[in-house]
Amino acid sequence: MSTSRELTRCKTFIPGFDLISNGGLPAGRTTLVSGGPGSAKTILAAQFLAEGIRNASQPGCFVTFEEQPADIRRNLASFGWNIEKWEDENKWIFVDGSLHPKDEPVMVGDYDLGGLMARVNHAVRTINAQRVSLDSIGAMLVQFGMPVVIRRELYRVAWQLREMDVTSIITAEHTGQAEAPVEEYVADNVIILRNTLEEEKRRRTLEILKFRGASHLKGEFPFTISEDSGIILLPLSSIELRQKSSDKRITSGISELDAMCGGGFYRDSVVLVSGATGTGKTLTATQFLAALGEDERGLLFAFEESRDQLYRNALGWGVDFPSLEAAGRLRIVSEYPEVAAPEDHLLRIKKQIEDFQPTRTAVDSLSALERISTVRTFREFVLALTSYLKDKQIAGVFTSTTPSLLGGSTVTEAHISSVTDSIILLRYVEAFGEMRRGITVLKMRGSQHDRNIREYSIDSGGMHIGEPFRGISGILSGQFTHSTSSELQTLHRMFENDDEES
Amino acid sequence: MCKDFLGNHVMLEIIDVLQRPDEAENEKILATPTLIRQSPGPARRLVGDLGEPDRLIQLLGLQDHIRPRQ
Known part of the structure; x- marks a missing residue:
């Protein structure tokens, strides 16, 4: 079998990384991590060791040429990595190669990194380290000059690390300009970290450029740095279609709409409600959440209105949000979309869902998030969220605002119509000098549905759906x-x- | 060479980093060879093959300590 010839892997346990790398870093080899300033190279190098300690009991050796160990301990403590404790337990060891201004060396002739190598070797043996990170080549160059010598020496370092049978990461500076640094051509395994400005927004991505002799997913994968756990990769484009699907139906909260859908929404389906402003999208989401069955919990992510506004709206339709919340059956998370990047929103949403364990989730509205994203990011966000909900078997209602009052479609629809199970359109209908409202079920996966466009009205009891429009x-x-x-x-x-x- | 220039006033310790990695760690040595002048202070480090004696003495700042050549 071809897989037997594949290199064995060292699972990094960095969330998402092992998925895009098809199992982790090539074991026993050196991987070059190249990135510009602020691209989280040091965090990746340190997290590789930290996750190894936490998940696989593999001790790690951190060789720093840039920051001093004291700074690294302090900076990384915020991720919950207690490096000092690990050092005491012989799980983490520093080799300090950082430059101390008082003993700046004078270069007089040719040299090699024998001193460094002896120290790394000694450190690795001392705690039986299985992972080594060196951060970074650029800082070495600043210290010693002579790039040619440094590069030659680093290959020797990589070679010796291989002899020691450790899996290692070496970080290097990449200016992001036209020419890639020499290291990237020569190294067997290269990962590139990017922190780019895309339409005025920062976007962090990780790309595995090559793993010699080992497979991996190609392309850039967005990642975010979580305040309490470090780098989290969001392999959005590699979502597996492995969702189970349920035959169980739940009510939408509007009995006529249930009838139009052939008996309600499926328990694990994602429904997109699209309409112009004022057509009743928030209402649809509200009624959906208010129709909680026994043992059900609802979670609302509101990106357009504050909690108080939502309370007032709901009350106007006969739904008592505050007492549902007080009973612990509903949670409302109200945020401005601008407070975070889409990747971070996704992470926050997932955290809330894991924390609250809802059976129903509504996002009002996706269009608000679209404002803060590029087209590609937005599509990836929606795909990831949809597949996450389906994986957790949570019923979801997303709302989407059409830009024009009459007709029209949204970008959201174009991107996610294929991943949502149902699409409900809310439309203004101009008839004989009057504005009326019409609802139709455009798509209902796996079920028959009413194909009429029906008129509906909204009053203090919520939405009431009536007869089809004729003529x-x-x-x-x-x-x-x-x-x-x-x-x-x-x-x-x-x-x-x-x-x-x- | 030290003896040649400085006579018996010099104390030189040669450390093989492969044999004594702990010493390398203490002194935070990266490159070999490294020559550290500990006294007279402040300490000074020279990295690389030591070439011409005259230049070395200059770099170490030991001009005033040279024993006159015989």
Whole structure:
């Protein structure tokens, strides 16, 4: 089998990394991590060791050329890594190669890194380290000059690390300009970290450029640095379609809508509600959350309105949010979308879901998040969230605002229509000089549904859905035409003829 | 060479980092060879192959300590 020839892997336990690398770093080898300033190289190098200690009891050796050990201990403590304790337990060891200003060396001739190598070797043996991180080449170059010598020496270092049978990371500076540093050509395994500015927003990504002799997923994967656990990769594009699907139906909170959907939403389905402003999207989400069954819990992520506004709105439709919240059956998370990047929002949403364990989740609205994202990020966000909900078997309602009052579609729809199970459209209908509202179920995966566009009204009891619109076409496009009854009859006869012919 | 220039006033310790990695650690040695002048202070480090004696003496700042050549 081809897999037997694959290199064995060293699982990093960095969330998401082992998935995109098909199992971790090549074991016993050196991987170059190249990135610009502020691209989280040091964090990655340290997290590789920290996760090894925490998850696999593999001691690690951190060789620093840049920051002093005291600074590293302090800086990384915020991630919950108690390096000092690990040092006491012989799980973590520093080799301090950082430059002390008082003993700046004078270079007089050719040299090698024999001193460094002896120290690393000694450190690795002392605690039986299985992981080694060196941070970073750039700082070495500043200390010693002579890039040619440093590079030659680093290959020797990498070679010796291999002899010691440790898996190692060496970080290097990458300016992001046209030419890649020499190291990237020569190293067997290269990971690139990027921190780029995309439409005025910072976006962190990790790319495995190459693993010699080992497979990995290709392309850039966004990651975020969580305040309490370090780097978390979000392998959005590699979501597996392994969701189980449920036949169990739950109510949408609107009995007529349940009937239109053929008996309610599926328990693990994600429903997109799309409409112009004022058509009742927040209402749909509200009624969905208020219709909690026994043992059910609802979680609402509100990106457009404050908690108080939501309370007031809900009360206007006969839903008592405050007492649901007090009973611990509902949680409302209200945030401005601008407070975080989409990746961070995704992380926060996941944390809330893990914490609260809801059976129903609503996001009002996705369009608000679209404002803060680039097209690609937004699509990845929605895909990741959808697949996460489905994996957890949570029913979801996302709302999406159409830019124009009449007709139109949203970018959201274009991106996620294929991943959502159902799409419900709320539309204004101009009829005989009056604005009325129409609802239709555009798609209902795995089930029959009502194909009519029905009129609905909203009062203190919520949404009430009535009869289908007759004699009006073009509602979805917003280009209404009113047909007379004779035309309708003609249409009817036309199909009758078709039936007879066939 | 030390003897040549400085006579018996010099104390030189040679440490093989492979044999004594703990000493290398204490002195935070990265490159070999490294020559550390501990006294007279302040300490000074020279890294690399030691070439011409005259330049070395200059770099170590030991001009005033040289024993006149015989």
